[in-house]
Amino acid sequence: MTSNRDRRIVVTGLGATTPLGGTATETWEALLAGRSGARTMDFDWVAKYELPVTFAATIATPPIDVLAKVETRRLDPSSQYALIAAREAWADAGAPEIDPERLGAAIGSGIGGVWTLLDQWDVLKEKGPRRVYPLAVPMLMPNGPAAAVSLDLGARAGAHTTVSACASGAESMGYAIDMIRTGRADVVVAGGTEAAVHPLPISGFAAMQALSTRNDDPERASRPYDTGRDGFVLGEGAAVIVLESEEHARARGARIYAELASVGMSADAHHITAPEPNGSGASRAMLYAVERADLSPTDIIHINAHATSTPVGDVAEYNAIKRAFGDHTDNMSVTATKSMTGHLLGAAGALEAVITIQSIYHRLVPATINLDDQDPEIPLNVVTGEHQKLPDGDIAALNNSFGFGGHNVALAIRSI
């Protein structure tokens, strides 16, 4: 097949606000230090509703510390997080002068403005329709974050929202790649955001037994691949990257972190929440990404795995990796950064893309924490203890994201 990389796409800016820090750099440093972002929630609603899970990986830096007060009032938290991460990424890219009609935005979210939706429902019930905030609809709509970023940066090539549960943030990167490859834009600000540390999603995830209930030890609750894993730890935040055609980035002398070489996507069509046990759908996404990046499977030396710390999901992903890579599986260093960040749902794929890009750029893989007793059904070469140095020369990595609904997204990232 012909190369898909005739117009290479590079990463020139990174931004994130996460449970580990208010910026991409703070988050990266916390990952290298092996810190956990999970903590006991001190919100009054935890006791009020007698929630079965009393901890989460909540945002490290409250938006009110960063944004103007009026922005926090007029934007749902999901849009606030996206705006913070997008501004950081844009500044990190050098705030390039660009024709607004050549600048796009693609920001995914898994759940959307759930805080606004349910707060305003309370207002309606308690005070009547006249008191419902006139900005309720633009605040709760799932494309609100993409719109907020587009407005803030003046991105007029298009503002788009990918929605595929926990793959949303990674899928937005795929959308951005397509925007640049098809010539619709030269630069796209892409990422994911989620602000769902709210009693309803927590109750829903808990009802399906997806969440860890290790209430007495939050920092040790997210333990991908460990035999003691009992579910994921809900996180929140946003991560955004600036993508450019290589030509555009080189012409302006931009610092280039890595090449976002391709995206591979597939759907399981198997079950609404359970992954396909043999991993065939996810393996197709990975192999497609490898192929479209002009790589062979043996070129991949590192995977930042989806690895949410659920009993079923971690095994299914291993099966998919083994199916795709066969004997080469043992040669790849794998890390599960959700052990530290928690699971940011629609922002997870974007955050892990940022981390994988940082790993390629710095040639360091952060270690997975809380892996005390590795599940014998998941014999991956997991980085634990100290972070691992990646070799010099041309290297390539994958970042996996999977979402309820059977969405599989794999991103291939190459060194520059």
Place this chain on the structure above:
Amino acid sequence: MAQSEQEILEGLAEIVNEETGLDTASVEMDKSFTEDLDIDSLSMMTIVVNAEEKFGVRIPDSEVKNLKTVRDAVTFIAGAQS
């Protein structure tokens, strides 16, 4: 509990500041909500509803379009309170 026009102006300026971030000092009697203060219709509705609660008055939707300047609003609220 009628308030003076100055008290109403100050209260209204706080509401405008809360909703739009505009400095309270910029909310002066002769300023137009739309042309001088750049307040859109959605923000205006929020300001009206918050003013109703703060000043204990009812401002009918049909009246809102007549509130072109800050003075119009202050005068209406003062009249509704008396």
